[in-house]
Amino acid sequence: MAKAGLTARYRPQNFAQVAGQDFIKSILSRAAGQDRPSHAYLFSGTRGVGKTTLARILSKAINCYNGPAPEPCNQCSSCEQITRGASPDVWEIDAASHTGVDNVRKLREDVAYSPMSGRYKVVIIDEAHMLSTSAFNALLKTLEEPPAHCVFIMATTAPEKFPATVISRCQHYVFKRLTHGELFAHLCFVLDTEGVSYEKEAVHLLTRRGSGSVRDSMSMLGQVLALGDEGLKTADVRRVLGLADQELFLRLMQHILDQDLVRLHEMVNYLLEQGLDLGFFLQEMAQCWRNMFLLSQGGQEAGKVLDLPAEEVEKWREMAGMFAASTIHAGWQMVLESRKSILGSYEPGISLELMLYNLAYLPELIPVSGYAPEPQPRGETRQNTAEKKYPAGGEKKSLNNEYKTSSSPGEPEVVTENFQEFQDRGEDKAEVQEEKPPGTEKDWDGFLDYCREHCRDDMTLARMLKQCSASIDKDQLTLKPEEEYVRSALLRNGREKKLSTLTGSFFGREMQVVFQAGAAPEIFDASPEEKARNHPGVQRLMDAFDARIMDISRNNDKPNS
Template identity: 55%
Template sequence: MKHLSLAARYRPQTFAQVAGQEMVVAALSRAAERDSPAPAYLLSGTRGVGKTTIARIFAKALNCEHAPAAEPCNECAQCRKIAAGAHVDVTEIDGASNNSVEDARALREHIGYAPMDGRYKVFIVDEAHMLSRSAFNALLKTLEEPPERVVFIFATTEAHKFPVTIVSRCQHFVFRHLSEDALAAHLVRTLRAEGRDYEDAAVRLIARRAAGSVRDAMSLLDQTLALGGARLDAETTRQVLGLAGQELFTRLLVALSAQDCAEAATTTRDLLQRGVDIGFFIRELAGHWRNLFLLRQTGGAVLPSLALPDDEAAWLRDMAARFSPPHLHAAWQMTLDAQRGITQSPEPAAALELLLLNLALLPRLLPVERLDALTPPGAPRADSAPAGPMPEAAPAVTAGPDREGSPRHEPPARSAERPARHAGADAAPALGDACGEARPAPPAPEPELPSPDL
């Protein structure tokens, strides 16, 4: 029997099963209930937030045998065909491989026929931003004056690549990232349906690692359950996903608070040897700096809003007492600023080590404006000119040797205070030829006489 991933097995089949996206679900469900869909919809958002899933549910709601209804029944022949991808009137198109103007013209010719089996013809174009501009132009007239009972649904992760003329003809819904709480609740429902025991810390860790994507969360859960034990625990989850544990963060924060560069470098080496995901490690470090700063500033008053387990809250309280508030604020800002540069650097390990060393030496890194306060009285400043007369310059060595082959030294330049004896010959420097022999200066040009008036 073919194994289905958790994302495929627990894909929502009704609007009520969709995690998050309440506004989009409410708008499309009401349009299906009133039997008044728009000619075209544009669903945009990051990966794995339910764009294609909601498009399929909407297609089922429009063509259900019990329609018009707010939800598909998922039991009639129409719903089953759409769920299996075998409905003749519901077409899913990959925008990356069908992006030419010929494909758009063929689609436009196919649109003119009435629905054969269902109530509506629904065209779901996935990754629609991959369509060429000529293909978009070929669809303009169709989207502006579509045939009756035809609905277009464009799904994309890059809505900024859509022509404005296309966007203006669509109802545009922007899908948002799911919060950590919403993802954790979705994972808990999946684990209970699977009959698996779990730790809340492990579920929170996967939800945080997924960064708002439901599909990523389900894939990470599937990977952890496949390689982990019978029970989903935080330690196994960190090992399977290559994430740094609390013991490693404790070592690092203690080293940073003590300004111990050697221990910070050792911690970086241990991170690399364990194969820790550097990008997620920096995200977790920035999150720790945030929580430490809030705890240091407000004490325990902020703990309910952080929604942390008791052991992690106690650990953060202990770590926060080791840093001053300015240190925590500056470390948080520095980590956020370096996050993109480290993940995109050709040497991410070296960039990470530099960041950790800078964090360790952060109390010693002073702005240039404060250097004057550290300068001893009477000592010259670095940016000031030295007092007293300038030393006499050494004789310049010219490129050409003299007659004996040794370098020829030019006499030092005449001082500016010494008056020139003659404005012509003595003021002008002597000219030398290629052998270094002096030549007389050329005579001064004759002054031009004014021409007589004619």
């Protein structure tokens, strides 16, 4: 006969034995002690946090022959039957295999009958979100007006899939993940009861890997104990579960600090060859950056909030002192943001390697605000520029003296350069290359720059002038628009007057503006049609009604009436 697993052997049989969920336990225990259970409960939360377990304990407490009491006695026949799953008054239904409306209709018929031995008939529906919409609708009336002897308990990991009408008819309790301390204490209790020696770091590792789920942690504990070795050891936990140790993370941080790409590449290959869990590896790596940030910024007090042995805290404190706080913070953020893309990549190993290289070269990244590039002569390629900066066999300079790394034996020493000196040198070059303010040259290009600066309330004028070719002859500016609509735009909305003002102020003398169409120059307002087109009254009407002129005719052109 197969031996029951740790999860089944150590399933709690009363409220006091349940790890965590103190608030919910107190409410349910009080309801059982006063014999006033609700007609419907909804327990929601992640897997392995005690939803089904508390449902069974509540069903025992309200049907206990020695009750009503806040705890079941676990000695009477009713408690024993419910513990074995053989009670005729407690039905545990798997919603995944009873999703149809016909199953719910049959359930409604059965709950109408009185309980056979206990005080209440309890229906526990596990993974209740698997019920169909029709099944939920069929259950509504029973939940709203249930028989006095019936209690419904629905457990789910996806409460968002429940109709609002169902949730409103239940007492909804959200089960939280267990804290690190609660889960650690529970695992230690199990190991002490089993008589197994253990290393505290191994239990801490199982606790972190369990992520607040009792069932997951117990399953992993049973998996490690199946090795048959004496006691629970940290090395066994890491080997069985495929987890990286703290020494590996310390070596990883040292390689990042040294910008040793070869060692980082070898470490990625090691992770892949050992089959380590990349998801948990990235989770622990983010935890390392977080620990270093706290130790670097929080001082001695920060060591008290970390769940690490004192010797490991000192190692990480020393490592944190080798990085700048900005680098630690950026590394922490980079790991968190890269985790999803790495795990979803077709080549997670290459994606992980790229992230590690980016972390190694974080100090080389210069803020855009502090970047002062050297002017590059025309015809000179980027490769030529790089050869001038870093000639063969020369010294490669870093732009930040805050991150000095020791070179490996046989390699040229890395020389750093103060970033402030680099920035000052860029500012000096900027002072040498003085730029003339726009609009100082008295030519057509200078006039265009002048218009852009002084026509911010009418940028259309500057855009239209840019589409004109021009010639300047003494006191005459001849414009030749590329298209007819450009000429029309320049003659609308009082722009001709503004153009005369701009030419006078720029050239320092009164200029005559002439529009040329083809070979013959056409002086502004030379024809009556143009006078009519640019009449102030006509312009106001066109602006007010967003209109355009279709045709212009003289009064004597009208037909006789």
